[in-house]
Amino acid sequence: MSGAPQLAATPLMDRLIARTVRKRLPLSVHFDLTYRCNERCVHCYLDHEDHGELSTAECVDALEQLAKAGTLFLTFSGGEIFLRKDLEELLATARRLHFDVSLKTNALLVTPGRAEMLWRHGVRRVQISVYSSDAAIHDAITKVPGSLARSIAAIPLLRQRGIQVKLACPLMKQNLMAYRGVLALAESLGVPYILDMTITPMMDGNDAPLDHRVSVDALLPVLQDSTLQSCGTKVAPEDGFATAFFGSAVSSGIENSAYEDLPCSAGHNSCYLSPYGEVYACVQLPMPAGNIRMQSFRQIWEGAAALERIRNVRESQLPLCSKCEIRSYCERCPGLAWMEGGDLLGAYERACALAEQKARLTGVTSPVSAWHKSVSVASGNPDRENKPAHQERPTVN
């Protein structure tokens, strides 16, 4: 006998992550069921037209494939998931296949009956986007009058059913200082929150959403706010589930130090599935790996060149960033490096500027990222006026 049957020791999440990374198992999958939405948020990176969503049968088949491949953490998101008329059927399928299910929603369509339905199908967590506690600000971002009141009204309905609720607040020009109200709202409701400073180009490369992005200098009051304590992540040691103050509202949710020299979970033990069947390493790294309408998920996960390219990235081997003196202040995202700088291995302006700002706040004198140093040397301009332009969205054949 190889050992008495028992419940293994903690820390379980670290072990699970290490094991699934080593075995390349897709532990966590973010599945956008639709890009259609009942809000029109000014900063949104999605095209809300339906260009041929997966049918119910295709979604069920995808879920069955994911369960077989080893996925445990499943996030249904969109667009607005409640616009899928088959949402309950898909949740029932997810329950039958024993996924741990989280949802991302604006919650406008949550009713007592739908909250009960979510509970009945075992949904564990719901993340709701809230941009401000001030309806004028929130509703101006969503372009739906009354949307804040409806989103907030959903929270007690979900919590009464024992479903965990988390508020996600992307920060942009329109709501930068409104985060304090969201923080107070979250505390008054007794729910966690996440502040997301990431505003990305649209998935088709259109960079219109970047008009709403706050400059790094303007972010200073947020970065200095002692009530936010740190830019790190607080982990509850008893269960390994993280509570983040800052982070990405679209992330896999399994960020963890167990990734060591890997940039993040993308492609290693997590991936993204679009409403059209496309598989990406991450929604923020929309480099096409394949389509489940053409190949099985396993074929894509195990054989796609795009995923292999992402898996080969090691933080310690990044040409410039690995030599950066302020690397420890940087939250470089490989997806944003690709979308904004055109190079999966490269540096990009936003990450470098943020790292410099954070380093400065902790007392580092005149911090300069390795990339900014190289740009200054190349241009002979110590003021770094010659910042690279945002490039056309890269593609891979």
Add this chain to the structure above:
Amino acid sequence: MMVAANGIWQKNPALAWREIENETVIISPAESVMHELNDTGSLLWRSIDGRRSAEDLAALLAEQYEVSARVALADTLELLDELSRRRLLITIESAPVEDAA
């Protein structure tokens, strides 16, 4: 609490779980607590179906591993007890006790 050898269990239907490389990760949604079973625990978990008793499960364990029936039953009862304490299992009934007379 010690479970009965002739008890019948089923998995708590509220749970999420996945067997990954012969180990099983289980999550209780209500508490967001993660549990993990080793390979032998996973064999038992996989076999808990609302019909098998602890004795049936122990017999499966003894079939698959080099272990005596007595030790297999003791290990099985211990695991079922712990899983029940953690509310990962629900006792649905006890198999009828044969009349000793």
